[in-house]
Structure formats: structure tokens, C-alpha cells
Amino acid sequence: MRVEAQGIGWHASGRGIVEGVDLVLEPGETFGLIGPNGSGKSTLLRLIAGLLPRAEGQVLLDGRPIHRMPRREIAQRIALVAQHADTTDTLSVRDAVELGRTPWLSAFAPFGPEDRQIVDEALAAVEIAHLAGQRWHSLSGGERQRVQIAKALAQKPRLLMLDEPTNHLDIHHQLSLLRLVGGLGMTVVMALHDLNQAMGCDRVGVMQAGRMIACGPPAEVISPGLLSETFRVGASCLTDPRDQSLLYRFHILENDR
């Protein structure tokens, strides 16, 4: 699905939280959103998903304005995994993942064997099939994170949006999640704090004070100069001898007290 954001923005408390962002997401690409705390990454994800009232500009999904689409149709196309997704309901892991099927169900299409198989596949994809019967409230932070991602996968969206998807995960599950989302063949946008993980995206967008100040292939966009100006860190670019990929090591700038 082609997603086009035209001049999108959002104001709150008398200030621009996100301003004038133009962005086209091509079908199948993995797009990383990076930027310091409070730069507007989560807000931009919610704007693209059509979740914020009084939004400026417009978002087009395959050419159709999102604000004219019924909520159910949007949910068939877009899944957003927020940073601190929680539930007050007493749900099992399987129940929680089954909720991902909701946009596809109706009185004429109740939950059936095909939905059950999609849920099984989603549980397996993030390695939580063994937790299917466990209660949500008894899960660890990383397990909850993977349940939310499984729920989003069960939704079978065409745009998957993930807000810091790796922040609770151990290193094995971080890497397997990134491999998983890279191989889904769907458009993926994820806010990331790990800039080396962002180096693995097809493209990255850099947020600073509510604006997207740079966008393009990570090796072209992420540079020691940008890291110093935007993130206030020094960075040395290294080459991984295993596959010649570029990675960064960071240090505090000498004049930053």
C-alpha cells in the first residue's frame, strides 16, 4: 500500500508538536523514524494512522484520504503498536492476539478456522505460542511487547506501525523481530532509538522539534555531523568485518556539560 502524508501536523498546548511533514511510504519498504526524546515520532505515527483529532494536512492510503474512510476500513489496512500498550481486561495471550482479527469479523463473517490459523501463525512468528494460555497480567514486559506485535500481525494490515518495538526485548528477540518485520513484505514504519537498528532500514526519517529534517537511505542520512547536531553525541563509524555493514559507536561530546 502506498501511503502519502501531505503537510501533516498537530498542535497541542499552543505549540506545534509535529509540523509540515511530507512523506511517501512505498509499498513493502521498511522506514525507520529516529529523533531525540520529544521530537514528535510517536505523534507522527498517530497522525499517519489517522488517530489524532484536529490534524493538519492529509494522509492518503492508495490515493484515498484517510479522514474519509470508515474506522473499520482503516483498521483493515493499518496496525499501530503503541509504546505502552496495555489492557485492563483479564485476557489470555490468545484472547489478546485474537482481538487483532476484529476489523475482519462481522455477523456474516464470525471468527472461524481461517482466523484461528492466522492467530496461530502470529503467535508463532514472535515466539509466544507457548504462552497462549497465560494471562496478560502475568507476562513480563518483553512478553507483553511480543503479544502486542502478534496482535498487530493477526490484524493482517498493509501498513504496520511500531513505536519503539524493541525497547523491552532481549537481544535475540530484538534481532528476530527486526528480521521478521523486514521479511513481511508489507510497509513497515517504526520509531527506533537504536540508531544501529535504524541503519538496517530501507530509509530513515529524522525528527527534530516536530519537523522531519532529513529523509533517505540510512547510510546517506545518518552521519557524524547529523548525530552531533540532532542527538548531541559524537560518533565513530565502524565497519562490521562479518558483512561490511556500517555501525556507529557513540560518545559524549567534549563540550557538552
Ligand SMILES: Nc1ncnc2c1ncn2[C@@H]1O[C@H](COP(=O)(O)OP(=O)(O)OP(=O)(O)O)[C@@H](O)[C@H]1O
Ligand atoms: N496531548 C499532548 N498535549 C501536549 N503536549 C503533547 C501531547 N502529546 C505529546 N505532547 C508533547 O509533544 C512532544 C512530542 O511527543 P512525542 O511522544 O511525539 O515524542 P517522541 O519523539 O515519540 O518522544 P520519545 O522518544 O520520548 O518517545 C513532547 O514534548 C510531548 O510532551
